[in-house]
Amino acid sequence: MANVLVFSETNKGNVKPVTLEILGKLAGQNAEVAVVGDLGDDQVKVLAEYGASKVHKLKGDNLDKYSPEGYSNALHDFISKGSYDYVLAGATALGKDMLPRLATKFEAGLASDCTNFIFDGDQFNGTRPLFAGKCLAKVNLQGPKPHFVTVRPNALGMPETKTAGAGEASDATVTAGEIRATIKEIIASASEQVDLTEANIIVSGGRAMKNSDNFSILRDFAEVIGATVGASRAAVDSGYAAPDMQVGQTGKTVSPSLYIACGISGAIQHLAGMRTSKVIVAINTDPDAPIFTKADYGIVGDLFKIVPIMKEEFKKVLDQ
Amino acid sequence: MNIFVCVKQVPDTETKVKPNGDGTFIETTAIKWIMNPYDEFAVEQALQVKAANAGSTVTVVRVGGVKDTEALRTAMAMGADDAVLVEAEDNLDSYSIAKALKGAIDKTGKSADLVLCGKQGIDDDCLQVPQVLATMMNLPSVSVIVGFEQNGETVTVKREVEGGALEVYELNTPCILATNKGINTPRYASLPGIMKAKKKPMEKLSLADVGVSADDRRVVYSDFTLPPEKPAGKKFDAMDEAKQEEVVREVVGLLRTEAKVI
Numbered sequence: 001m002a003n004v005l006v007f008s009e010t011n012k013g014n015v016k017p018v019t020l021e022i023l024g025k026l027a028g029q030n031a032e033v034a035v036v037g038d039l040g041d042d043q044v045k046v047l048a049e050y051g052a053s054k055v056h057k058l059k060g061d062n063l064d065k066y067s068p069e070g071y072s073n074a075l076h077d078f079i080s081k082g083s084y085d086y087v088l089a090g091a092t093a094l095g096k097d098m099l100p101r102l103a104t105k106f107e108a109g110l111a112s113d114c115t116n117f118i119f120d121g122d123q124f125n126g127t128r129p130l131f132a133g134k135c136l137a138k139v140n141l142q143g144p145k146p147h148f149v150t151v152r153p154n155a156l157g158m159p160e161t162k163t164a165g166a167g168e169a170s171d172a173t174v175t176a177g178e179i180r181a182t183i184k185e186i187i188a189s190a191s192e193q194v195d196l197t198e199a200n201i202i203v204s205g206g207r208a209m210k211n212s213d214n215f216s217i218l219r220d221f222a223e224v225i226g227a228t229v230g231a232s233r234a235a236v237d238s239g240y241a242a243p244d245m246q247v248g249q250t251g252k253t254v255s256p257s258l259y260i261a262c263g264i265s266g267a268i269q270h271l272a273g274m275r276t277s278k279v280i281v282a283i284n285t286d287p288d289a290p291i292f293t294k295a296d297y298g299i300v301g302d303l304f305k306i307v308p309i310m311k312e313e314f315k316k317v318l319d320q
Numbered sequence: 321m322n323i324f325v326c327v328k329q330v331p332d333t334e335t336k337v338k339p340n341g342d343g344t345f346i347e348t349t350a351i352k353w354i355m356n357p358y359d360e361f362a363v364e365q366a367l368q369v370k371a372a373n374a375g376s377t378v379t380v381v382r383v384g385g386v387k388d389t390e391a392l393r394t395a396m397a398m399g400a401d402d403a404v405l406v407e408a409e410d411n412l413d414s415y416s417i418a419k420a421l422k423g424a425i426d427k428t429g430k431s432a433d434l435v436l437c438g439k440q441g442i443d444d445d446c447l448q449v450p451q452v453l454a455t456m457m458n459l460p461s462v463s464v465i466v467g468f469e470q471n472g473e474t475v476t477v478k479r480e481v482e483g484g485a486l487e488v489y490e491l492n493t494p495c496i497l498a499t500n501k502g503i504n505t506p507r508y509a510s511l512p513g514i515m516k517a518k519k520k521p522m523e524k525l526s527l528a529d530v531g532v533s534a535d536d537r538r539v540v541y542s543d544f545t546l547p548p549e550k551p552a553g554k555k556f557d558a559m560d561e562a563k564q565e566e567v568v569r570e571v572v573g574l575l576r577t578e579a580k581v582i
Binding site for chain 2: 066068069072092093094096097098100101103104105108109110111112113129130131132133134135136137138139140141142143180181182183184185186187188189190191193194195197198201225236242243244246248249250251253257258267268269272275276278279280281285287292293294295296297298299300301302305306309310313314317318
């Protein structure tokens with residue numbers, strides 16, 4: 001049995017869902033959870049239901065907000081006092097930033113962004129996509145322990161059966177150390193949409209959108225169906241859409257339940273970024289566009305005609 | 321300022337990758353190599369900082385295979401002054417790459433005032449090297465930046481997090497920054513720039529020269545496979561205006577009854 005620590009980010013006092021996905025995969029191991037700061041009894045109870053034997057609340061000065069150095073020093077301080085074989089965390093913005101720093105303090109390795117893993121006895125065996133998902137490979141770690149792993153949110157799914165743990169909660173005092181890069185300010189996003197990487201439905205536009213104003217057609221549609229608007233690289237590079245909207249190998253890798261590609265031809269690098277979507281709808285005037293090879297439902301037609309009709313049709317169906 | 325830019329050479333984004341014979345990596349014989357797209361933003365940022373700070377130099381450093389030196393030549397054609405190439409296999413892990421980069425920077429004898437990297441290599445997508453390097457060099461660092469301002473020894477950068485929100489950081493040089501798309505528009509290499517780049521110095525080192533051995537590998541990959549292909553979908557012709565409503569109604573209906581996603 002391996003000793004595993006799951007580092008959980010918290011959002012408005014709640015642990016992130018990916019923490020529960022990870023715990024669900026750790027049945028048979030000793031799974032403990034660490035959070036920075038306080039955590040309510042209700043959340044401790046949830047963690048216990050999903051299998052946490054202990055919940056450690058790390059407390060110390062200068063940890064009220066994230067800093068790369070403060071968090072990695074604090075976790076290093078805490079982990080050094082225990083005997084963990086593995087440290088797992090979600091591959092969120094914070095996890096992707098902090099875990100490489102933390103692992104290196106132990107001169108240890110990190111398997112990034114795993115989409116699945118199993119423990120063979122006490123040995124971690126992971127799977128992760130490379131080349132934005134054009135390939136999959138098995139991943140193993142070697143060298144000094146603990147070994148570190150980040151897990152892609154929504155990839156494992158919630159466990160079907162839960163094995164409860166004791167969920168003993170306690171405080172631990174940690175030191176944030178010297179912090180040289182500090183957050184002065186946080187600028188909230190202008191859009192209230194869910195992030196592309198977490199979206200359940202995505203409506204994306206390509207070069208055929210012709211200009212940035214036309215994206216309002218997609219935004220209207222997205223609002224009706226509760227979607228997030230994305231874009232192809234061609235649309236971003238032409239200035240029709242903002243860079244943080246880009247889906248593809250040089251943008252975001254997404255896996256919503258429904259991806260609606262409007263006027264996107266389907267370059268290999270775009271397909272790589274959205275191919276794991278559960279259902280893909282493509283709208284394009286070119287019947288030979290490569291996007292149709294990946295689409296579950298392809299509509300050969302003009303997006304400027306089709307999208308408004310589709311918006312009305314969705315309204316009818318969703319109202320039923 | 322002594323500015324270093326770490327670049328990676330990766331298969332072009334239009335490459336159809338396929339696993340090699342023993343499944344330990346991808347087939348690399350017929351690949352077109354390019355500079356990692358996120359590193360182009362790092363090179364551009366370095367050149368802008370150089371222009372704003374008289375007497376600065378930009379050195380590009382790369383760890384990887386040497387069949388092609390496209391990435392370093394491109395960086396020098398854009399305007400970097402010189403290059404260091406550490407010869408290594410193309411599927412080295414992040415820990416070894418970061419250790420080799422540190423070794424190569426140390427070996428130049430110059431103390432780094434600013435190290436810029438792309439936020440992630442689009443080959444292994446690990447998003448690790450800038451943070452690992454910063455920890456090894458004991459320098460402050462911020463990753464995934466989309467905004468940069470310099471005021472003497474202080475830099476203010478914007479880091480992009482979930483949903484397009486931005487964290488604004490202030491830190492002092494020396495530091496390590498990892499660039500994301502949106503920070504700038506990389507310049508194209510001009511023809512005279514490309515000619516000049518051919519004469520710019522490129523130092524070649526081995527992994528042993530920079531203190532890296534096989535024992536530094538932390539991550540081991542095996543069984544490279546292609547993801548399962550989806551079965552062919554249904555395609556509807558709606559070019560004729562009279563059929564558009566009918567087609568859309570059918571597709572939306574199928575999304576509910578067959579695909580069950582709405």
